[in-house]
Structure formats: C-alpha cells, structure tokens
Amino acid sequence: MAWRDDWRRVRAIVRKDVTTELRAKAGFNSVASLGVTILILLGLALGPDAEALRNAAVGAVWLAMLFSGVLAFNRSFQVELEGGALEPLLLYPGPRWTIFAGKLVGNMMFLTMMVAIVAAVGVVLFGVQIPYDWPKLLGVFALGIIGMVVLGTFYASMASRSRAREVLLPLLLFPMLVPVLLAATTASRAILGADLMHEAGAWIKLLAAYDLVFLIATFIAFEHVIEA
Amino acid sequence: MPASNLSFIVAAYAVTWVVLLGYLFRLVRKGARARAEYEHAVQERAGGTR
Amino acid sequence: MPAPPRTSMWLGIGSFGAVIAAQTYAILTSPAEGDMGHLQKIMYVHVPAAWMTFLSFFVVLVFSVLYLWRRRENDDLLAASAAEVGATFNGLTLLLGMIWGRPAWGVWWVWDARLTSTLVLFLIFVGYLSLRAFVDDAQQRARWSAAVGAIGALNVPIVYMSVKWWRTLHQPPSSPETLDPAYTMGLRLNAIALLLVLIYFIRKRYEIARLERAVEHAAEAAAMGGR
Numbered sequence: 001m002a003w004r005d006d007w008r009r010v011r012a013i014v015r016k017d018v019t020t021e022l023r024a025k026a027g028f029n030s031v032a033s034l035g036v037t038i039l040i041l042l043g044l045a046l047g048p049d050a051e052a053l054r055n056a057a058v059g060a061v062w063l064a065m066l067f068s069g070v071l072a073f074n075r076s077f078q079v080e081l082e083g084g085a086l087e088p089l090l091l092y093p094g095p096r097w098t099i100f101a102g103k104l105v106g107n108m109m110f111l112t113m114m115v116a117i118v119a120a121v122g123v124v125l126f127g128v129q130i131p132y133d134w135p136k137l138l139g140v141f142a143l144g145i146i147g148m149v150v151l152g153t154f155y156a157s158m159a160s161r162s163r164a165r166e167v168l169l170p171l172l173l174f175p176m177l178v179p180v181l182l183a184a185t186t187a188s189r190a191i192l193g194a195d196l197m198h199e200a201g202a203w204i205k206l207l208a209a210y211d212l213v214f215l216i217a218t219f220i221a222f223e224h225v226i227e228a
Numbered sequence: 229m230p231a232s233n234l235s236f237i238v239a240a241y242a243v244t245w246v247v248l249l250g251y252l253f254r255l256v257r258k259g260a261r262a263r264a265e266y267e268h269a270v271q272e273r274a275g276g277t278r
Numbered sequence: 279m280p281a282p283p284r285t286s287m288w289l290g291i292g293s294f295g296a297v298i299a300a301q302t303y304a305i306l307t308s309p310a311e312g313d314m315g316h317l318q319k320i321m322y323v324h325v326p327a328a329w330m331t332f333l334s335f336f337v338v339l340v341f342s343v344l345y346l347w348r349r350r351e352n353d354d355l356l357a358a359s360a361a362e363v364g365a366t367f368n369g370l371t372l373l374l375g376m377i378w379g380r381p382a383w384g385v386w387w388v389w390d391a392r393l394t395s396t397l398v399l400f401l402i403f404v405g406y407l408s409l410r411a412f413v414d415d416a417q418q419r420a421r422w423s424a425a426v427g428a429i430g431a432l433n434v435p436i437v438y439m440s441v442k443w444w445r446t447l448h449q450p451p452s453s454p455e456t457l458d459p460a461y462t463m464g465l466r467l468n469a470i471a472l473l474l475v476l477i478y479f480i481r482k483r484y485e486i487a488r489l490e491r492a493v494e495h496a497a498e499a500a501a502m503g504g505r
Contacts, residue, residue, distance in 0.1 A: 154429070158422045163412045171408055172426065175401035176433050179440035186444060202443070210436060217432055221425040224346050227418075233315045233381050240320040240377045241301070244327070247370045248297070248475065251363075252290070255482045259285075262489035266281065269496040 006098050013102025018109070020079050027075060028110065035068035035118040043125050050127055057126035058188040062144070062181060064118050065111070069148055070169050072110050073156035076103050100153065100222040107149045115145055128192065136200060137191050143207040144184035150211065151176050154218040157225055183207045282488035285481045293474035300471040304464030317381055322464055324374035326472040327367050328396065332434075333476065334364025335399065338406070339431035342424040354420035355491060357427055358410060359483035363476065365403040371396055391442040398437050402430045416494060 021027050042060040047053045119141065122128065131137065152173055159169035187203035304322045341357035344350070375393050376386050387393070406426055413419040 151429075155426075158409070158413075158426070162409070163414070164408075168408060168412055171401075172405040175398050175405060175437075176430065178398050179433070179436050182440045182444045206436075206440060206443070213432065213436070214429070217429055221346075221429055224421050225425050227421065233317045236377055236381050237316055237319050240323055240374050243373050243377065244323045244370065247366065247373070248294070251366050251479065252294075255479065255486065258486050259482060259489075262486045262493070265493050266489045269493045270281075273496060273500075 006095060009098040010101045010105065013099060014105045014109075017076065017079065017102065017106040021106075021110075028113065031068050031071050031075070031110075032114050032117050034071065035064045035114055036121050038064040038067050039118060039122055039125060053126045054128065057122055057128045058185050058192065060126060061119055061122040062185055062188075064122070065115055065145075066148070066174070066177065066181070067170075068114065068118075069111060069152055070156075070173060072114070073107060073149075073152035073173075074160045074165055074169055076107050076110070076153065077156055077160035096223050096226050097219055099226060100157070100219060103153050103157070104149060107153050108145070111145050111149055115141060131192050131194065133191060136204075137188060140184055140187045140191065140200070140204060140207070143204065143211055144180050146211045147180040147207060147214065148177060150214050150218055154214075154222065154225075157222065179210055180207065183210070282485050282492070285478065285485050289474070289478045289481070293471065293478045296471035296474050297468070300464070300467040304461075304468055308461055308464055317378065318461065320374060320378040321461065322468045324371065324378055325465060326469040327371040327374060328392075329469055330367040330472055330476045331364055331371050331396070331399070333473075334360045334367060334480075335403075335431055335434060337480070338364060338427045342427035342431070345420060345424040346428065351416075351420065351491065352488070354424060355487040356480075356484050358407075358423065359480050359487050361403055361406050361423075361427065363479045363483055365400065365407060366479075367476070368396065368400045368403055372400060389445065391438070391445045394445075395434075395438040395441045398441070399434060402433065406430060416491070 039060055042056070042064065043053060046056045046060070123130070152169075155172045155176075156169055159165045159172060162168050183203040183206050187200040187207070190199040190203070301322060305319055308316075308319060308322075310316050337360035338357050341353045341360065345353035345357060372393070375396065379388060379393070380386050406423060409426055410419055410423050413422060
C-alpha cells in the first residue's frame with residue numbers, strides 16, 4: 001500500500017538523520033550549549049535586577065531558542081550537502097514530501113530536546129515561578145516549536161544550498177516567525193502571571209491556526225523547492 | 229503647534245519626492261545600461277563569427 | 279530573442295504629473311484641523327504609499343503562484359520587479375509614518391500595530407530580494423523566490439493580526455488615523471496618481487529584468503557553444 005511505503009520512507013530518513021546525529025556527537029551538544037550560552041548572555045545583559053529578569057524570562061528563552069534553532073535547521077540539510085547525498089536521495093523513487101516530513105520529524109525531536117534544556121536553565125537563571133497550570137505552558141511551547149520547525153526546515157532546505165546560508169536563513173525565517181514569537185511570549189507570560197484576562201486561549205488558537213496553515217503551505221511548496 | 233508641524237509636513241513631502249525621483253533615476257540608469265548590454269549581446273550573436 | 283517592449287516615457291511623465299497635480303489639489307483644499315494643524319496633510323502621501331505597498335505584495339503573490347503553476351520565466355521576472363518596487367514603497371511608508379508620528383505622538387517610533395507590521399513586511403520583502411541575490415542558477419532562483427514569495431505573502435495578514443492583538447491587549451489604542459470626510463477626495467486622487475507611478479515603476483523594472491535575463495540567456499548559449 002502506497003501510504004505504508006511513504007511512511008517507511010519518512011521513518012528511514014528520520015532513522016538516518018538520528019544515526020548520523022548520534023555518531024556526530026558534537027551536533028546536539030554544541031547547539032544546545034549555544035542556546036544556554038545565549039540565555040546566559042541575555043541574563044547578563046538584562047540583569048541583575050531580579051524583577052527585570054523575571055519579566056524578561058519568557059522573551060529570553062524564546063530568543064535563545066530562535067537563535068540557536070537556525071543552526072539546527074541548517075545542519076539538518078548539511079549532512080546531505082557535504083556528502084553530496086542530496087541528489088541520490090532525490091533519485092530514489094517515491095514522493096518528495098517524505099523527505100520534508102522526515103526532516104520535520106528530525107528537527108522536532110532535536111528542538112524538543114533543546115527547549116527542555118533551555119527552558120529548564122531559563123527557569124533557574126531568571127527566577128521563574130512555575131505556575132499552577134503549567135501543562136498549558138507546555139502546550140504553548142509545543143505549538144511554538146512546531147511553528148519554528150515547520151518554517152525553519154522549509155527555509156533551510158533552500159538557504160543551506162545557497163551562497164550565504166548563515167545570514168540567509170535568519171533573514172528569511174525571523175520575519176516569518178513574528179506571529180509565533182508574539183503569540184508564544186504573550187501566552188507564556190499570561191500563564192505565568194495567572195492569566196487574569198484569559199488571553200492565553202486566544203493566542204493558543206492563533207498558534208494552532210498558524211501551524212496548520214504553514215504545515216500545509218510548506219508541504220505544497222516543498223515539491224517545487226527540492227528539485228536539484 | 230501648527231508652526232512647528234510645518235517642518236514635518238515639508239519633510240514628509242520632500243522625503244516622498246526624494247524617494248520617488250531617486251528610484252526613477254535608478255531605473256532610468258539601469259534601463260539604459262541593460263538596453264545597451266542587450267543590443268551588444270544581440271550584435272555579437274548576429275555579427276560575430278561563432 | 280525578441281526585444282522586451284519599451285516602457286512608455288509618457289506613462290512616466292504622466293504619472294509623475296498626476297502626483298504633482300493630486301498633491302497640489304489636496305494641499306490647497308484641505309482645511310486645518312484642530313491642534314494638529316495641517317499635520318494630516320502627510321496622510322496624502324503616507325496612506326497611498328501604504329496601499330501601493332500592499333498592492334505590490336499582492337502582485338508578488340499572484341505571479342509567484344502563477345510561476346509555480348505554469349513555469350513561465352516572465353511571471354518570475356514580474357514578481358521580482360513588483361517586489362523591488364514594493365520594497366521601495368514600503369520604505370517610504372515607514373519613513374512617512376515616522377515623520378507623522380514624531381509630532382503626533384512625540385516620539386519617532388511606537389510599536390503600534392500598523393507601523394510594526396509594515397516594518398515586518400519590509401523585512402519579508404528584503405528576505406525575498408536577498409534570496410534572489412544569493413542564488414545564481416536562474417531556474418532555481420525563480421522556483422525558490424516563487425515559493426518564498428507565496429509563503430511570505432500568506433503571512434502578511436497573520437502578522438498584521440498578531441501585532442494588532444499584541445498591542446490592543448496591553449496599551450490603549452494609538453491615536454486613530456480616521457480621516458475627516460473632507461480629506462477623502464484628495465486621498466483618492468493621490469492614491470490613483472500613485473497607482474499610475476506604481477504601474478510605471480513595475481513596468482520599467484520588468485523591462486530591465488527581461489533585458490538582463492536575455493543577456494544572461496545569450497551568455498549561457500555562448501558558453502555552451504551555441505549557434
């Protein structure tokens with residue numbers, strides 16, 4: 001059945017990327033370290049007043065994720081690029097969207113692990129008090145990460161193959177992620193602050209809609225983008 | 229204060245014209261260069277013994 | 279390779295003349311207003327510039343999708359031309375917004391919904407143009423910019439909405455830019471005039487793009503030992 005073959009392809013790509021990642025060793029550790037480093041620098045730049053830090057916590061965590069995330073996204077295509085493996089990958093029979101799906105899953109795993117570390121460090125460094133409805137906060141983070149990964153993977157599929165990948169990916173990606181940044185930070189702040197105005201719900205809906213719209217759009221667009 | 233606002237109004241229209249005329253001149257210059265290169269390329273293909 | 283048609287010089291002269299006429303009419307006929315004096319006159323250039331920005335973006339969207347659909351090179355060149363012209367009008371909109379804002383709000387910048395989303399839109403334009411600058415292969419450049427252009431345009435209303443929510447939930451609304459009915463005629467005339475300028479700019483930029491592409495084609499053919 002065609003569906004099963006497709007999913008097998010996706011799993012194969014994920015497995016390949018995870019294996020490469022585990023062998024590389026330097027990969028996840030260095031990107032996660034960078035995320036934490038950025039967080040520390042933000043703390044130094046915005047502190048030392050505890051009140052100011054507590055207010056800045058949400059923004060700092062999301063920015064640290066954004067800046068280190070771009071490295072993860074470019075790297076997700078780097079492996080093929082360096083080994084010249086992109087062309088053979090394209091020659092394999094099967095629909096192209098499976099490549100995109102595979103990369104998406106890989107990046108989701110990568111960023112989920114990263115955000116766990118960065119957020120934990122952020123809670124400690126910025127003196128955040130975990131709220132009563134912290135599962136809602138997890139939801140916000142999940143939706144925000146999805147938005148980042150969907151667009152990050154999409155733009156990285158092009159930027160990583162262009163002449164100026166380090167500057168091009170952030171330049172393309174960051175303006176597009178403005179709604180994610182606004183929604184994630186505002187909702188997070190609302191939840192941390194007991195959400196007296198019940199704002200978080202509306203922002204969560206916006207995030208979900210955003211993720212859905214761009215998930216569909218990027219899948220459609222990827223076909224056109226990935227041709228060698 | 230209407231008087232001090234005048235400088236901003238003037239500035240706004242000045243900026244508008246600077247941008248519009250500036251872009252116009254950029255296009256005209258680029259256009260001339262592009263046309264010249266095009267004519268040159270056409271001549272090369274027609275006249276040159278390739 | 280057939281020569282791309284020349285853009286009419288008369289369109290250029292006519293459109294610029296129309297702008298002069300519209301601005302003159304608007305400045306002379308609009309009354310002073312309250313404590314702002316004649317400050318609202320800036321709206322005659324700021325609002326049409328904003329409209330032209332969004333119109334340009336719409337053209338980028340349409341021709342990006344068209345290119346992805348039927349892969350005609352000219353569609354890509356038209357999208358790119360509209361993007362460059364749109365970015366120019368976008369920059370102008372931002373500058374004029376700031377010039378209006380300084381006396382109106384007392385500061386050069388406020389993170390209000392319209393100004394902020396116009397700024398983000400500007401960055402999306404810049405990203406699109408940078409992508410084109412950094413990709414050398416013409417077909418890849420066309421495909422990639424079309425994808426980026428379409429997806430970028432998709433985000434424009436979302437960005438505007440999210441910035442608006444972001445603002446209204448935390449601050450009182452900024453001074454409303456609702457226009458006195460006395461201003462409507464002048465605004466319409468200026469908008470039409472600027473539209474003519476937009477059409478002229480895009481056509482001229484498109485002509486240049488086609489000429490440059492033709493030269494590129496010739497170079498490619500020569501490199502491959504063409505006829």
